[in-house]
Amino acid sequence: xxxxxxxxxxxxxxxxxxxxxxxxxxxxxxxxxxxxxxxxxxxxxxxxxxxxxxxxxxxxxxxxxxxxxxxxxxxxxxxxxxxxxxxxxxxxxxxxxxxxxxxxxxxxxxxxxxxxxxxxxxxxxxxxxxxxxxxxxxxxxxxxxxxxxxxxxxxxxxxxxxxxxxxxxxxxxxxxxxxxxxxxxxxxxxxxxxxxxxxxxxxxxxxxxxxxxxxxxxxxxxxxxxxxxxxxxxxxxxxxxxxxxxxxxxxxxxxxxxxxxxxxxxxxxxxxxxxxxxxxxxxxxxxxxxxxxxxxxxxxxxxxxxx
Numbered sequence: 001x002x003x004x005x006x007x008x009x010x011x012x013x014x015x016x017x018x019x020x021x022x023x024x025x026x027x028x029x030x031x032x033x034x035x036x037x038x039x040x041x042x043x044x045x046x047x048x049x050x051x052x053x054x055x056x057x058x059x060x061x062x063x064x065x066x067x068x069x070x071x072x073x074x075x076x077x078x079x080x081x082x083x084x085x086x087x088x089x090x091x092x093x094x095x096x097x098x099x100x101x102x103x104x105x106x107x108x109x110x111x112x113x114x115x116x117x118x119x120x121x122x123x124x125x126x127x128x129x130x131x132x133x134x135x136x137x138x139x140x141x142x143x144x145x146x147x148x149x150x151x152x153x154x155x156x157x158x159x160x161x162x163x164x165x166x167x168x169x170x171x172x173x174x175x176x177x178x179x180x181x182x183x184x185x186x187x188x189x190x191x192x193x194x195x196x197x198x199x200x201x202x203x204x205x206x207x208x209x210x211x212x213x214x215x216x217x218x219x220x221x222x223x224x225x226x227x228x229x230x231x232x233x234x235x236x237x238x239x240x241x242x243x244x245x246x247x248x249x250x251x252x253x254x255x256x257x258x259x260x261x262x263x264x265x266x267x268x269x270x271x272x273x274x275x276x277x278x279x280x281x282x283x284x285x286x287x288x289x290x291x292x293x294x295x296x297x298x299x300x301x302x303x304x305x306x307x
Contacts, residue, residue, distance in 0.1 A: 001275055001306045002031040005295070006073055006229060006283040009052050010038035011045050013289050015060060018052065021289050022061045025068055028299035032069035033061065034103070034283060037076050040112035044249070055088050062096035071101035073194065073229060073283060074175060077127055078107030078118060082134040082154060090139065090165040098166035103173035103194065104132060125181055127153045132189040136172065139165060175229070177202070179209065187213025192225040194283065197258065203228060203277045227281035228274050231259035234267050234298055244294060248287040260284065264301035271306065 005025045009018055022033040037054040041047025058070050070092075075085070085104075093100040106124040107113075113120035121127060130151040141147040141161035149156040174186040175194030183206070186193045193210045195203045211221035233248070233255045235241035241262055245252045255261035260270050260282070271282060288294065 001271060001279075002281040003298070003303050003306065004032040004034055004069070004281060004283045005030050006034045006036075006285045007289060008036045008038070008285065008287060009057070009289075010036060010041050010047060011043075011287065012041065012047050012049070013052065014049060015052055015057060017289050018057055019061065019064055020292070021286070021295070022065055022068070022070075024292050024295050026065050028295055029303065030068065030295075030299065031281075032071065032101070033065075034071045034073050034101075037072050037074065037079065038109060038112060040109065040115050042109075055092060058100070059092045059095055062092050062099070065096075065099075067099075069099050069101055070096060071171075071173070072103045073173070073196070074103040074105030076107035076109075077104060077131050078113065078120060078124065082131040083138065083156060083159065085131070086135045086138040087163065089135070089170060090163045093165035093167060093170055094163065096166075100165070100167070101171040101173060101192075102135070103175065104128070104135070105175065123153075129185060130154050132172070132174075132185060136189060137161075139170060173227075177206065183209040183213040186210045186224065187215075187217040187219065190224055192227055192281070194227045194229055195279070196229040197231070197285075198228065199258075200273055200277060203274065203279060207278050225280055226278045227283065228279050229283040229285060230274075231255060231261075232267070232284040232286060232294075232298065233259065233261040234264060234294065234302060236263070236297065236301075244288065244291065247291070264297070264305070267298075267302050268305045271302075 025033045039051040054072050089102050106128040110120050130153050134149050138147050138161045147159040147161040171191040173192045174190040175196050176182040195206050207226050214221045233244045260267045
């Protein structure tokens with residue numbers, strides 16, 4: 001089971017904070033550092049000092065880290081034109097020496113679109129499907145050849161399809177709870193399917209749908225890696241768990257029901273139950289980015305038991 005660190009910087013974080021957490025992620029032996037792609041905070045937090053852009057952040061981290069994978073859960077398809085996104089991600093992959101992964105979603109948070117003047121189209125899923133075809137098609141086009149795409153929402157003619165990423169294929173992540181369209185897109189385009197904040201039962205059900213979709217697409221169910229994203233709150237004892245839950249405005253019992261919370265032994269057992277669903281990777285949603293002792297505890301007492 002791979003453990004990856006997932007951050008939500010729109011809730012309030014500077015680039016320097018993210019760099020500190022990313023370096024700790026690398027030093028403590030975690031597999032990857034991922035971040036959300038949002039421009040407005042959610043809930044009761046003020047979000048100060050303000051948002052950081054996902055791909056500008058990852059470009060900086062690409063030059064400041066050496067080993068960990070870097071990526072998004074999920075880049076909002078409404079924020080970027082697909083041709084431009086393909087260029088951005090390929091360039092950051094070059095800057096990292098081939099350590100980038102692209103999580104791509106349709107975009108959903110209308111408030112942040114209004115706040116920053118970003119169009120919020122009614123038909124987002126059809127756009128996402130075309131974006132996936134364009135981004136992967138541009139990367140797959142041989143050097144010296146051109147790429148064309150004529151869809152409902154996007155039209156590309158004689159694109160040089162440059163630059164190319166370092167990796168022969170940048171892993172593409174698709175995730176979500178949708179019962180039909182999401183599995184179909186994952187089965188066609190994804191290298192990894194991520195189940196965000198879902199129960200064990202929901203994961204079994206959704207992984208089954210994606211496996212069936214991959215088979216229907218002629219790829220085979222095992223062509224994809226299956227993963228979960230879950231909030232994490234670990235403590236050496238009950239008091240430490242309660243303190244960390246309070247710091248993120250959550251209740252311990254709720255976190256134990258909906259995430260990975262409790263003692264290291266409890267969390268290891270819970271991860272094992274997700275592993276039984278076929279999940280091979282957990283994105284640990286770390287909400288208090290100032291608590292590096294939390295990361296150290298997870299590394300030494302949880303990750304060490306999963307290796």
